[in-house]
Amino acid sequence: MEINYQSNFKLNKTEKKFLRKQIKARHTLLRHEAQWKELGHQALPPGLTVVEEIISSEDEKMLLESINWTEDLDNQNFQKSLKHRRVKHFGYEFHYENNNVDKDKPLPEGLPDICDSFLEKWLAEGYIKCRPDQLTINQYEPGQGIPAHIDTHSAFEDEIISLSLGSEVVMDFKHPDGITVQVMLPRRSLLVMTGESRYLWTHGITPRKFDTVQASEDYKSGIITSDIGDLTLRKRGIRTSFTFRKVRHMPCTCNYSLVCNSQRKETPPSFPESDKEASQLEQEYVHQVYEEIAGHFSSTRHTPWPHIVAFLKALPDGSIVADIGCGNGKYLGINKEFYMIGCDRSKNLVDICRERQFQAFVCDALAVPVRSGSCDACISIAVIHHFATAERRVAALREIVRLLRPGGKALIYVWAMEQEHNNQKSKYLRENRISQEKKEEIKCDKSTQGLLEQKSDIGSQNSASSVLSIDYIQEKESSSKTVTNSELPIHTNRTSFHSQDVLVPWHLKTKTGKNKPVEPFGSVGSCDPSPVFHRYYHVFRDGELEATCQTLSNVIILQSYYDQGNWCIILQKAWVCYGATWS
Numbered sequence: 001m002e003i004n005y006q007s008n009f010k011l012n013k014t015e016k017k018f019l020r021k022q023i024k025a026r027h028t029l030l031r032h033e034a035q036w037k038e039l040g041h042q043a044l045p046p047g048l049t050v051v052e053e054i055i056s057s058e059d060e061k062m063l064l065e066s067i068n069w070t071e072d073l074d075n076q077n078f079q080k081s082l083k084h085r086r087v088k089h090f091g092y093e094f095h096y097e098n099n100n101v102d103k104d105k106p107l108p109e110g111l112p113d114i115c116d117s118f119l120e121k122w123l124a125e126g127y128i129k130c131r132p133d134q135l136t137i138n139q140y141e142p143g144q145g146i147p148a149h150i151d152t153h154s155a156f157e158d159e160i161i162s163l164s165l166g167s168e169v170v171m172d173f174k175h176p177d178g179i180t181v182q183v184m185l186p187r188r189s190l191l192v193m194t195g196e197s198r199y200l201w202t203h204g205i206t207p208r209k210f211d212t213v214q215a216s217e218d219y220k221s222g223i224i225t226s227d228i229g230d231l232t233l234r235k236r237g238i239r240t241s242f243t244f245r246k247v248r249h250m251p252c253t254c255n256y257s258l259v260c261n262s263q264r265k266e267t268p269p270s271f272p273e274s275d276k277e278a279s280q281l282e283q284e285y286v287h288q289v290y291e292e293i294a295g296h297f298s299s300t301r302h303t304p305w306p307h308i309v310a311f312l313k314a315l316p317d318g319s320i321v322a323d324i325g326c327g328n329g330k331y332l333g334i335n336k337e338f339y340m341i342g343c344d345r346s347k348n349l350v351d352i353c354r355e356r357q358f359q360a361f362v363c364d365a366l367a368v369p370v371r372s373g374s375c376d377a378c379i380s381i382a383v384i385h386h387f388a389t390a391e392r393r394v395a396a397l398r399e400i401v402r403l404l405r406p407g408g409k410a411l412i413y414v415w416a417m418e419q420e421h422n423n424q425k426s427k428y429l430r431e432n433r434i435s436q437e438k439k440e441e442i443k444c445d446k447s448t449q450g451l452l453e454q455k456s457d458i459g460s461q462n463s464a465s466s467v468l469s470i471d472y473i474q475e476k477e478s479s480s481k482t483v484t485n486s487e488l489p490i491h492t493n494r495t496s497f498h499s500q501d502v503l504v505p506w507h508l509k510t511k512t513g514k515n516k517p518v519e520p521f522g523s524v525g526s527c528d529p530s531p532v533f534h535r536y537y538h539v540f541r542d543g544e545l546e547a548t549c550q551t552l553s554n555v556i557i558l559q560s561y562y563d564q565g566n567w568c569i570i571l572q573k574a575w576v577c578y579g580a581t582w583s
């Protein structure tokens, strides 16, 4: 591959230094802004309150002493010893396999009588509006926690309250956009979650022995701020929580349909007909999935691809390079002399980049918070094909070009519809042969089904996309599935594409899943050893990427090629403006 990297756009040394300083300052600012947003905002998630000193120390003692953790196991409201904590249920049994309650089988004892007077008082004082009929008691030793989750919408009504006893704890609340708010729940306080904080934000307790808390004497409940001068570490004690909920008997009608299991369509997603639908499709079938599979995905992505390395290596030292959709950051460390920044829509992937000491931040590729014209080069590998309309794909490309300085270059990779090129099958298809052989083995030994290893990255250079070494035998993924109207077909891994807009299955290997909860609140149907997630792709036809780029007025196409199942293009931002669209 011959690429000419000579550019006639020259900044002198001082200008370059100035530009770099500006960019560095901007990035520092952005980082601080993000931190400020994450920690500094004084506001609690909407709908959340913490009522301090809701009960006396005597009542706390009484409640704690009332719990019989050693009750015999024949008892209906028996204790479960979950890996992370001790749990007991009253009113209704809670099933962690499906994160739901058996609504037809209330437990005969109901809620413990000892709770009555407290609930009456809280109702009378207006802290709660409905009388709960289900109680879960959780006991956490220091070092134990509960994975981030949203209590199943269809299982419980809006209001969920949790009484903290014995010891305080910091609870993490996360908005789907990635904002995390840490909330101190003091001992003897009542956490009340309603509305957005109950339906949309996840809550969880990170398993650790110490919490970072506010040092000030007068500080009790609420957000932990980022005021470094006022933070201290506090050792956790044994915390027991009484979580009261009201079982729901009608489907949930909340305003958060994206995360509502009552409102989620049972039918497979269909081809989007509006920008809003496209954005929702991407949210559910791209963003959420990468968040879930981040750890496992990253473990299959370590070998940089030669053509991409060649593009990067040809850039001069000191280049400012952005990797849009950087994943686990496998290109971010390619040349220590570059100023490389990565961004990705997945917070969990960005966290992996940061663990590796790379500069990365969370953002959408349609709105990258980096100044126009500030990059010498951009790469975007296996990203644009996740946008669900032609307009959104153009917008994503336009955003990349906006970042480039005049003369700056961008390398774009998208997955190709054609997995056979110049009479040669891509590795993606060729691996199917191995899969077929493996399948035969599997047929002989069904017990191994689902336990087979996901492919390593060494063999995955064939595709920019997720791939599996083995095409699991799964009837529902069969390509013979009939596709009605605009329903998106589910692609069978390692086979040719029959549609440009598809759902590609990812079989999550749970053991290595960085962010995979181990027990309760795992994916529904956790008995499946290999839960399947589907990611939306628009695979590009021959010439489509070029044609899409030609709609951008301010770029020159330097090169366009096919690389192991992907269409690839190198763009250069034009020097002069030919129209009004100059950015």
Ligand SMILES: O=C(O)CCC(=O)C(=O)O
Binding pocket: 136, 138, 146, 151, 162, 163, 203, 241, 243
């Ligand atoms: O321990 C707590 O306060 C929360 C427990 C919880 O979120 C749950 O059981 O769903």
Ligand SMILES: [Fe+2]
Binding pocket: 149, 150, 151, 203
């Ligand atoms: Fe919960």
Ligand SMILES: [Zn+2]
Binding pocket: 153, 154, 199, 252, 253, 254, 255, 256, 259, 260, 261, 262, 263
């Ligand atoms: Zn709901």
